[in-house]
Amino acid sequence: LSDAKLRPFSKRSKHLPIIEQRHHISIFRPPTSKKLPPPHLSLSLEHLSETMAPNLKPHLGLLLFSFYILSITANSPSKEAPTVYEILPHFGLPSGLLPDSVNSYSLSDDGSFVVELEKPCYIQFEYLVYYEKQITGKLQYGSITNLKGIQVQRFLFWFDVDEIRVDLPPSDSIYFQVGLINKKLDVGQFNTVHSCRDKVSVSCRQSLKRVLELPFPVDEIPMLITE
Numbered sequence: 001l002s003d004a005k006l007r008p009f010s011k012r013s014k015h016l017p018i019i020e021q022r023h024h025i026s027i028f029r030p031p032t033s034k035k036l037p038p039p040h041l042s043l044s045l046e047h048l049s050e051t052m053a054p055n056l057k058p059h060l061g062l063l064l065f066s067f068y069i070l071s072i073t074a075n076s077p078s079k080e081a082p083t084v085y086e087i088l089p090h091f092g093l094p095s096g097l098l099p100d101s102v103n104s105y106s107l108s109d110d111g112s113f114v115v116e117l118e119k120p121c122y123i124q125f126e127y128l129v130y131y132e133k134q135i136t137g138k139l140q141y142g143s144i145t146n147l148k149g150i151q152v153q154r155f156l157f158w159f160d161v162d163e164i165r166v167d168l169p170p171s172d173s174i175y176f177q178v179g180l181i182n183k184k185l186d187v188g189q190f191n192t193v194h195s196c197r198d199k200v201s202v203s204c205r206q207s208l209k210r211v212l213e214l215p216f217p218v219d220e221i222p223m224l225i226t227e
Helices: 002-006 018-026 039-075 084-090 202-213 218-225
Strands: 102-107 112-117 121-124 128-140 143-154 157-160 163-166 173-178 181-186
Touching: 084 102
Parallel strands: none
Antiparallel strands: 102 112, 112 128, 121 128, 128 143, 143 157, 143 163, 163 173, 173 181
């Protein structure tokens, strides 16, 4: 090695000195194989998987149970829509304004409604009331406006009821608007839902017959209507 260091370097030489060649070759190393994880790391991962596997089972069961509950809720029947007799009190009106023969009804967001009865019929309140098969109007709190399909009888005449309303706050009275006439009635007779008859009862016909037998001046009709 000492002799090699003393040997002069020739610029004309096309080859490096032997010692330099050896040194040059020595800097190259064979490619190393892919590094494997340390033994303790492999054991840790294996231990972690064994530890987590039992803990995942309860969570998986809870997840499956949640999906089961959701499926039952989705398949369960929805809550039934309220009846028209339940809706009227929510608007401050007695449920007995309509007969017990309601087949169906629809109520819009603006309060407009359509009620379908089984057939036209009568109910005897303080006055005889006639219900057409279809009743329409606009429902607001404390009143029904634009009413069509309800009439009241006063002696020989039938009058369309245009509006029904109650006092706010509530009182013992209810008002039927018939044209320009505002008739005040006892609200108690409308608190119960009544059966509707397809014909006028015998007592009503007898009362009407007695009225027809009583002569009265024509100019007294407005007074009788507003009684």
